[in-house]
Amino acid sequence: MSGELSFPKDNLLRTCFLIAACELLRSVYFSFSSVSVMILHSNTYTIMAFSSTVAWIFTVIALFVGLSKGRPTLLVFWLLFTCFATVTDIIYLIWNVTSSPIFDAKHFKHWTISYLGIFYEVTCLYLVFRYFRRLYSYILLEGDNYDVTSKGESSKLRLMPHTI
Numbered sequence: 115m116s117g118e119l120s121f122p123k124d125n126l127l128r129t130c131f132l133i134a135a136c137e138l139l140r141s142v143y144f145s146f147s148s149v150s151v152m153i154l155h156s157n158t159y160t161i162m163a164f165s166s167t168v169a170w171i172f173t174v175i176a177l178f179v180g181l182s183k184g185r186p187t188l189l190v191f192w193l194l195f196t197c198f199a200t201v202t203d204i205i206y207l208i209w210n211v212t213s214s215p216i217f218d219a220k221h222f223k224h225w226t227i228s229y230l231g232i233f234y235e236v237t238c239l240y241l242v243f244r245y246f247r248r249l250y251s252y253i254l255l256e257g258d259n260y261d262v263t264s265k266g267e268s269s270k271l272r273l274m275p276h277t278i
Contacts (some may be wrong), residue, residue, distance in 0.1 A: 141170040200235045
């Protein structure tokens with residue numbers, strides 16, 4: 115039974131896995147979009163856009179591994195990357211709203227979609243951060259007994275908060 119993949123019973127962890135799945139879909143979609151734009155118009159900006167989507171995919175993979183293996187360091191990696199991206203989106207939205215010469219339905223629709231995207235990202239950040247705080251406090255309580263597999267001691271049982 116140790117080789118089976120079991121779905122966690124913890125609702126917060128389930129939500130975090132759902133967030134990771136949605137983030138993976140979004141990152142792969144934007145990766146394909148950036149490749150298609152890069153094929154049509156190859157310049158520095160399209161290359162940077164593609165490289166950032168590759169980095170985004172790696173951070174989402176880190177989120178999956180951090181959630182499944184109970185590694186808070188990988189969760190911090192995703193949290194920092196997503197915080198940076200969200201702050202960048204907020205700055206871009208503020209710049210876009212303040213520099214627009216007119217206010218019409220097209221601009222309002224674009225700003226609303228950007229705002230909803232920022233709201234989604236902040237909600238995801240909050241939920242993953244809540245799980246990180248709970249996981250980290252569990253590690254502090256367990257001390258040296260939490261993750262002995264990384265220290266090479268396979269005789270002890272590895273404790274994970276979502277399996278209890």
